[in-house]
Amino acid sequence: MNAIFILQIAIPLLVLVAVAMPVGVFLSHLAAETPTRADRIFGPVERPLLWLCGLSREGRQMTWKTYSLALLSTNLLMAVLIYVILVAQGVLPLNPLKLGGLPPALAFNTAVSFTTNTDWQAYAGETTLSYFSQMAAITFLMFTSAATGLAAAFAFMRGLSGRTEVGNYYLDVIRILVRIFLPLAFIGALFLCWQGVPQTLSPSLHVLGPQGATQSIPVGPVASLVSIKHLGTNGGGYFGQNSAHPFENPTPLTNVVEFLLMGLIPVALVFAFGRVIGNKRQARVIFWAMAVMFLGFLILVTWAESAGNPLLARVGLDQVASGLQAGGNMVGKEVRFGIAQSALFVTGTTAFTTGSVDCMHDSLTALGGLVPLAEMMLNCVFGGKGVGFMNFMLYGILAVFLTGLMVGRTPEIFNKKIEKPEIVLASIAILIHPLIILVPSAISAVEPFGLASIANPAFHGLSEILYAFTSGAANNGSAFAGLAANTPWYNLGIGIVMLLGRYLSILALLAIAGSLAAKKKVPEGPGTLRTDTALFGTIWVGVILIVGALTFFPVVALGPVAEQLAMIAGKAF
Amino acid sequence: MSSEFLPALKLTLVTFALCGLAYPLVTTGVAQILFPQQANGSLIAGAPGRPPLGSKLIGQQFQGPRWFHGRPSAVHYDARSSGASNLGPTNQLLVEHVASRAARVWADNPTWGHKPIPADYLTSSGSGLDPDISIAAARLQAPRVARARHLSEVAVDKLIAQKTTGRGLGLFGEPRVNVLALNLALTSLQGR
Numbered sequence: 001m002n003a004i005f006i007l008q009i010a011i012p013l014l015v016l017v018a019v020a021m022p023v024g025v026f027l028s029h030l031a032a033e034t035p036t037r038a039d040r041i042f043g044p045v046e047r048p049l050l051w052l053c054g055l056s057r058e059g060r061q062m063t064w065k066t067y068s069l070a071l072l073s074t075n076l077l078m079a080v081l082i083y084v085i086l087v088a089q090g091v092l093p094l095n096p097l098k099l100g101g102l103p104p105a106l107a108f109n110t111a112v113s114f115t116t117n118t119d120w121q122a123y124a125g126e127t128t129l130s131y132f133s134q135m136a137a138i139t140f141l142m143f144t145s146a147a148t149g150l151a152a153a154f155a156f157m158r159g160l161s162g163r164t165e166v167g168n169y170y171l172d173v174i175r176i177l178v179r180i181f182l183p184l185a186f187i188g189a190l191f192l193c194w195q196g197v198p199q200t201l202s203p204s205l206h207v208l209g210p211q212g213a214t215q216s217i218p219v220g221p222v223a224s225l226v227s228i229k230h231l232g233t234n235g236g237g238y239f240g241q242n243s244a245h246p247f248e249n250p251t252p253l254t255n256v257v258e259f260l261l262m263g264l265i266p267v268a269l270v271f272a273f274g275r276v277i278g279n280k281r282q283a284r285v286i287f288w289a290m291a292v293m294f295l296g297f298l299i300l301v302t303w304a305e306s307a308g309n310p311l312l313a314r315v316g317l318d319q320v321a322s323g324l325q326a327g328g329n330m331v332g333k334e335v336r337f338g339i340a341q342s343a344l345f346v347t348g349t350t351a352f353t354t355g356s357v358d359c360m361h362d363s364l365t366a367l368g369g370l371v372p373l374a375e376m377m378l379n380c381v382f383g384g385k386g387v388g389f390m391n392f393m394l395y396g397i398l399a400v401f402l403t404g405l406m407v408g409r410t411p412e413i414f415n416k417k418i419e420k421p422e423i424v425l426a427s428i429a430i431l432i433h434p435l436i437i438l439v440p441s442a443i444s445a446v447e448p449f450g451l452a453s454i455a456n457p458a459f460h461g462l463s464e465i466l467y468a469f470t471s472g473a474a475n476n477g478s479a480f481a482g483l484a485a486n487t488p489w490y491n492l493g494i495g496i497v498m499l500l501g502r503y504l505s506i507l508a509l510l511a512i513a514g515s516l517a518a519k520k521k522v523p524e525g526p527g528t529l530r531t532d533t534a535l536f537g538t539i540w541v542g543v544i545l546i547v548g549a550l551t552f553f554p555v556v557a558l559g560p561v562a563e564q565l566a567m568i569a570g571k572a573f
Numbered sequence: 574m575s576s577e578f579l580p581a582l583k584l585t586l587v588t589f590a591l592c593g594l595a596y597p598l599v600t601t602g603v604a605q606i607l608f609p610q611q612a613n614g615s616l617i618a619g620a621p622g623r624p625p626l627g628s629k630l631i632g633q634q635f636q637g638p639r640w641f642h643g644r645p646s647a648v649h650y651d652a653r654s655s656g657a658s659n660l661g662p663t664n665q666l667l668v669e670h671v672a673s674r675a676a677r678v679w680a681d682n683p684t685w686g687h688k689p690i691p692a693d694y695l696t697s698s699g700s701g702l703d704p705d706i707s708i709a710a711a712r713l714q715a716p717r718v719a720r721a722r723h724l725s726e727v728a729v730d731k732l733i734a735q736k737t738t739g740r741g742l743g744l745f746g747e748p749r750v751n752v753l754a755l756n757l758a759l760t761s762l763q764g765r
Binding site (some may be wrong): 004007008009011049052053054055066069070073074076077078081112124127135136137139140142143144147163170174177181182185186188190193194195196197198199200201202204205206208209210211213215216217218219221223224225226233239240242245246247250251252253255256307309311312313315316317318319322323324325326327328329330331332333335336338339340345354357358359360362363364365366455456457458459460463464480481482563566567571572573 | 576577578579580581582583584585587588589591592593594596597598599600601603604605607609610611612613615616619621623624625626627628631632633634635636637640644650651652653655656657658659660661662663664665668671672675677679686688689690691692693695696697698699701702703704705706707708709710712720733740741742744745746747748749753756757760
C-alpha cells in the first residue's frame with residue numbers, strides 16, 4: 001500500500017469535510033429559518049413557486065403532528081402519481097425503445113422505493129424504463145425524497161432547540177429544492193457530462209467495431225439523474241449496473257465527485273446541527289464519533305479487498321498490486337477504479353445511505369461485504385438525508401439514559417429531561433430496524449419462495465437475503481445483486497420493509513422532538529452530564545456498537561464471518 | 574388527511590414540473606451546447622458513410638490472436654443490458670471460471686509461460702462493459718499480437734505506452750489501457 005493509494009482515499013475525505021463546513025452554515029440558516037443574504041438571490045425564484053403552492057413567504061407554522069401529516073400526505077400523493085406513470089409508461093411520450101408499462105408489483109416496489117429515498121431496484125433501468133419515466137418518475141422522486149428527509153431533520157432540530165412549532169413542511173421542501181438541490185445537481189450534472197456521462201433524448205447508438213462486431217448502446221438523460229442520485233443520497237442507477245457502468249461513472253474523477261456529492265449534505269448536517277442548538281462543541285463530538293466509525297469500516301474493506309481471494313490465487317490469478325496493475329479482488333470491479341476508489345465508494349455509499357455502487361457488492365470478499373452490511377445495520381454512520389443523523393440522536397438518548405442509570409440521576413440531553421415517553425419512543429425506533437430485517441430474512445431463509453432467488457450457495461446465500469432486507473430497512477438500496485429480487489415475495493416484502501423503515505422512524509423521532517420541545521429547559525448545574533465531551537462521544541459510539549453487535553452478531557456470524565473463515569481455509573461451495 | 578390534501582397536491586404538481594420535467598430538459602439543452610461529443614455518448618467516428626466504430630467509454634468484444642482482448646464480461650459486451658457475474662468469493666463456479674480462463678490465456682500466450690495472470694484479466698468487471706485493461710494485461714498480450722500482425726514487439730509496446738491513460742490528476746484511480754483505442758491504433762499502424 002503506497003502513498004498514492006492512501007492519498008487518493010484521504011484527499012477526497014479532507015475535501016469533503018472542508019466543503020461540508022460552509023455548506024453546514026448555509027443549512028443551519030435554512031433549519032433555523034434565519035434571514036440571510038441568500039434570501040435576496042433565491043427569493044425571486046421561490047416567490048412564484050410559493051404562490052403556485054398557495055403558500056405565504058413565512059408559511060403557517062406547524063406542530064410536529066401537522067408537519068408529519070403534511071409529509072406523509074405529500075409522499076403518498078407522489079408515490080401514487082409515480083405508480084400511475086410507471087404502469088402507464090407504454091402510452092407516455094419519450095419512449096424510443098417502445099417499452100411497456102411495469103407490472104403492478106414491480107411498479108409498487110419502485111414507487112415506494114424511490115419515494116422513501118431507498119432506490120432499491122428490482123429492474124434494470126436501460127431495459128425497463130423509458131426516458132420519460134427516468135426523468136419524470138425517477139429523477140423527480142430523487143429530488144423530493146431527499147428534500148423530505150432533510151426537511152424532517154430540520155423539523156427535528158427545531159424541536160430539539162426548543163420550538164413547539166417546527167416549521168412548514170411545504171416551505172421547507174421548496175426552499176431545499178431551490179437553494180440546495182437544484183443548483184448543485186445542475187452543476188454536478190454538467191461536470192459529469194463533461195467527463196463523459198451522456199445527456200440526450202436521442203435513441204440508442206449503433207456502432208460497428210473494427211473487428212466487425214455490432215453494438216447497440218442505450219443512452220438518455222443520464223447525467224441529470226446521476227447527479228441528484230448522489231447529491232440526494234438516492235442511489236438508484238440509470239443503468240442496471242449503476243455507477244459501475246462507464247456511462248454513469250466514466251473516470252476516477254467522476255468517482256471522486258460522486259463520492260463528494262453523496263457525502264456533502266450528511267456531513268454538513270452535523271455541522272448545521274451544532275449551530276442550530278448553539279453548541280458547536282456538540283457537533284464536533286458527533287462528527288468525530290461518526291468519523292471514527294467511518295474510518296474503521298473504510299480500513300476494513302480496503303484491507304479485505306486489497307488482500308484478494310486466496311481461492312483464486314491458487315488457480316493462477318496474480319492479485320499483488322504493482323505499478324502495472326491494481327491487483328486485489330477485481331471480481332465485479334472496474335479497472336479505472338481499482339481497489340482504492342472502489343473501497344472508498346463502498347464505504348461511502350452505505351454510510352451515507354446512498355446505495356449506488358461502483359463495484360458489485362455481491363462479489364466483494366466476505367469481510368469486505370460485511371462492511372456495507374454492517375453500516376446499514378447501524379444506519380447512523382452519517383446516514384442519508386437527515387435520517388441517519390436522527391438515528392444517531394436516538395442512540396444519544398439511549399446513551400444518556402444508560403449513563404444516567406449508572407450514576408443514578410435523571411438523564412438529560414440538550415438541557416431537556418429524558419423521561420418515559422422519550423425512552424419508549426426511542427426503544428421502539430431502535431427495535432423496529434432489526435425486527436423488519438431479521439423476521440423477513442428468517443422467513444426467506446426457510447421458505448421456498450425466498451430460497452429460490454438465491455444466486456450463491458452456502459453462507460453467501462444467507463448474506464444475499466440478509467443484505468436485501470437490511471438495504472430496504474436502512475433505505476439504502478444497494479444490493480448483493482445476485483439475488484433475483486424481482487419476484488412477488490421480494491417486491492412486496494422489501495416494499496413494506498422500506499415503508500416501515502422510513503416512516504416509522506421519522507414519526508418516532510419527530511414525536512420525540514415534539515415531546516422534548518414541550519418541556520421546560522433544565523438549567524445546567526455541576527451535576528449535569530455533558531454530552532459534548534470526548535468521553536461521552538466514546539460512550540455514544542460504544543452504545544451504538546454494543547446494541548448493533550447484540551442485535552446482529554448471530555446472523556452476521558452465520559453469513560459473512562463464516563464465509564471469510566471458509567475462504568481463508570480454502571473452501572469453495 | 575383532508576386538511577393537508579390540497580396543499581400536498583399542489584406541492585406534488587409544482588415539484589413534479591420543476592424537478593421531473595424542467596430540470597432534466599434544461600440540463601439536456603445546456604449539455605448539448607457545451608459538451609455535444611460527451612453528451613451523445615463519446616462516439617469514435619467511422620469512415621465517411623459508415624456507422625461509428627464504438628464509444629470510447631464502452632468496451633467491445635475482441636477475439637483471435639490479432640487483437641488485444643478486454644476483460645471477461647458477464648454479458649459478452651452486449652451494451653443493451655449491462656451486467657456482472659455477481660459470483661460470491663467462495664462460489665466454486667467463480668474458481669472454475671478463473672481456472673479455465675487462466676488455462677486459455679496460458680495456451681494463447683505461450684511467451685508468458687505459466688506465470689500468474691493479472692487480476693483484472695481473468696475476472697469479469699462490474700458493468701460487463703469495462704473498456705479498460707491494466708498495463709500488465711496489455712503487456713501480457715503484446716507478444717501474441719505482435720507475432721500475429723508481423724510487427725516488432727517494441728512497436729506494440731510503444732503503442733501500449735501511447736494508449737495508456739494515467740491516474741486522474743496524477744492521483745485518482747488506476748493507470749489503464751483502453752482496449753478499443755489500442756486496437757484502433759494497431760489498425761491505423763498497418764493501414765487497416
